[in-house]
Each structure stands twice: as structure tokens, then as C-alpha cells.
Amino acid sequence: MKMLMCREATRLMSKKLDAPLGLQERMSLKFHLAMCGACKNCNHQFQLIHDAGRAFEHQAPVYPSDSGEGSR
Amino acid sequence: MAARPDSSCDAGHSGERQRRLAAVRPRLLAFARLQLRDASEADDVVQEALITAVEKDAHFEGKSGYETWVFGILKHKILDALRAQKRRGKWQTWDDDGLEAAVESQFQTTGRWQEMARPKRWGDPESTLASERFWQVFDSCMIALPENIARIFTMRELMGLSTRQICEEAGIKENNCWVILHRGRLLLRACLEKGWLAEADS
Structure with missing residues (x-):
């Protein structure tokens, strides 16, 4: 099994949220995550971002003002 | 907070509906x-969605929450607006040198995280989402x-479209879509960490 580096590991973590990974991909990601704390954090964060998108409809706080939104 | 999406609302009083809208x-x-x-486009689209929600009130079957149903209408309107943007040629900026x-x-270069960038x-994710x-x-990281x-990313993560649907809408290959989403997640993650952890630490 080929050793993954972090960059490639993040690619698989991301892809996993959009499509099923192949067996080989799953195994090497799992192996990498077991050894790499930073990637483990990253994996949780990608998942959180994914969940946040779905939670937006119900959970995002809203502000009554309609106007004056300065962000471009 | 008064509006509970899960209440079974078969009463159908238009006053109540108006209030929830x-x-x-x-x-x-x-x-x-x-x-x-x-x-301004967002205003228009929401206006249209609200009108449709009122007009089609009888179609609401109560299978999902009322707010979820209204969001469903909005998503269709947004998709129409995105298609119109695309037709108007608003989508053509694909230079991504700086981005890469x-x-x-x-x-x-070895593929490991830079020391500064290590996640x-x-x-706890639940308390994060509750904050x-x-x-x-x-919000500010999405805008950034x-x-x-952002276009591809929000279609995936906010609208919940599949990458296959996104490819069709955007006219790109699925592979390309995964690359874009990967970049979007990395950028958003880094931005959130900066803004969110800085706050949590202080």
C-alpha cells in the first residue's frame, strides 16, 4: 500500500463527502488518519463544514436587518 | 424562538402561515x-419564493416541516437564477493561478502540512454549530x-446537489468538480480556523 502524504489525504477526505471511495482509497486514508493528528482534525473539520451547510436552513442565526450588508 | 419546523401544522390558517413566512x-x-x-438578486429570488409559497399553500402536505418546504421552493428559484447568471456569461472567470x-x-513540497497551516x-462540533x-x-469566510x-461549493454544501448535478449545471467534468470542492474546503477550513479559534481562545 502506497503511503499517503497529507495533501493527498485531504483530497480523499474531501472526495469522501461527495462520492464513495474505492477500497484502496479508504484503506490508505484510514491508515494515514490513524497516524496523523493534523489530518484527523482536518477530517473532522471537513465533516463539520459539510454538516454546517445542511444545518444552515435550521440553525444559522439570522439578523432582522435587511439592508446595509457591507460585504461586497 | 416561536417557529418550530417539526410541528405538525395542518391547521393551515393563512395568518399563521404568513407569520411563519x-x-x-x-x-x-x-x-x-x-x-x-x-x-438584489437574492431579494428577488426570495420574494418569488415567498409568493410561490403562498400561492401553492395547498400543495404543502406536511411531510416535511413548513420551513423546509419553503426552502425547497427557494432552492428551485435559486437554481433558475444561477442558470440565468450562467446564460448571461457571469460565470466565465476560471483563472485560478493565484488560487492554486x-x-x-x-x-x-513533500505534501506534508506547513507548520503554520496544520489543522x-x-x-465539540455540536456546540460549534450552536454558536x-x-x-x-x-458567513464571512463563505463570502471570502x-x-x-464559492459557486460550486455552495451548490454542493448549501443546496445539497450531487456532484453529478453540479457538473451538468456548470458544464464541467466531475473530476474538476472534486478538485474545486477540495480547494474550497481547504480554504474555508483555514479561514474558519483563523476566525473561530482566535475567538474561542481569547
């Missing part, structure tokens, strides 16, 4: 703005995403 409107707007990145560099700068712990501050940071990434 008014209550959900700001959230619809926030959603549409993130997706369309144009405040921004993403690559998080990694060493840290964020703590108002997190959503503020989320480059437009061509």
Missing part, C-alpha cells in the same frame, strides 16, 4: 445571498471564497 424570510435571504452573491497558490501554500482541534459566533465567521469556487 415572515419569520423565515431573513434566513432565506441569508441563504440566497451566500449562493447568488448578489444582494493559496491552496498549495498550506503544504510543503488544530476545534472542540452564533461560529455562524458569523462561517473566490467566486468560481
Whole structure:
């Protein structure tokens, strides 16, 4: 099994949220995550971002003002 | 908070519906703005969705919450608006040199994280999503995403479209879609960490 580096590991973590990974991909990601704390954090964060998108409809706080939104 | 999406509302009093529509409107707007990145277009789309919701009130079957149903209408309207944007040629900026560099700068040439960019712990996800501050940071980080990434990213993560559907809408290959989403997640993650952890630490 080929050793993954972090960059490639993040690619698989991301892809996993959009499509099923192949067996080989799953195994090497799992192996990498077991050894790499930073990637483990990253994996949780990608998942959180994914969940946040779905939670937006119900959970995002809203502000009554309609106007004056300065962000471009 | 009065509006509970899970209450079984077969009463159908239009006054009650009006009240709930008014209550959900700001959230619809926030959603549409993130997706369309144009405040006045977002206003229009939300207006249309609200009108449709009133007109089609009889079609609401109560299978999902009322607010969820209204969001469903909004998503259709947004998709129409995105298609119109695309037809108007608003989608053509695909130069991504700077972008690639921004993403690559998080990694060493060996493929390991740069020391500065190593993802840290964020703590409990549930309390994160329950934090108002997190959503503020989320909003500003979404706005900060480059437009061509944001468009694909929000179609996936906010609208919940599959990458296959996105490919069709955007006219790109699925592979390309995964690359864009990967970049979007890396950029958003880094931005959130900066804004959110800085706050949590202080």
C-alpha cells in the first residue's frame, strides 16, 4: 500500500463527502488518519463544514436587518 | 424562538402561515445571498419564493416541516437564477493561478502540512454549530471564497446537489468538480480556523 502524504489525504477526505471511495482509497486514508493528528482534525473539520451547510436552513442565526450588508 | 419546523401544522390558517413566512424570510435571504452573491438578486429570488409559497399553500402536505418546504421552493428559484447568471456569461472567470497558490501554500513540497497551516482541534462540533459566533465567521469566510469556487461549493454544501448535478449545471467534468470542492474546503477550513479559534481562545 502506497503511503499517503497529507495533501493527498485531504483530497480523499474531501472526495469522501461527495462520492464513495474505492477500497484502496479508504484503506490508505484510514491508515494515514490513524497516524496523523493534523489530518484527523482536518477530517473532522471537513465533516463539520459539510454538516454546517445542511444545518444552515435550521440553525444559522439570522439578523432582522435587511439592508446595509457591507460585504461586497 | 416561536417557529418550530417539526410541528405538525395542518391547521393551515393563512395568518399563521404568513407569520411563519415572515419569520423565515431573513434566513432565506441569508441563504440566497451566500449562493447568488448578489444582494438584489437574492431579494428577488426570495420574494418569488415567498409568493410561490403562498400561492401553492395547498400543495404543502406536511411531510416535511413548513420551513423546509419553503426552502425547497427557494432552492428551485435559486437554481433558475444561477442558470440565468450562467446564460448571461457571469460565470466565465476560471483563472485560478493565484488560487492554486493559496491552496498549495498550506503544504510543503513533500505534501506534508506547513507548520503554520496544520489543522488544530476545534472542540465539540455540536456546540460549534450552536454558536452564533461560529455562524458569523462561517458567513464571512463563505463570502471570502473566490467566486468560481464559492459557486460550486455552495451548490454542493448549501443546496445539497450531487456532484453529478453540479457538473451538468456548470458544464464541467466531475473530476474538476472534486478538485474545486477540495480547494474550497481547504480554504474555508483555514479561514474558519483563523476566525473561530482566535475567538474561542481569547
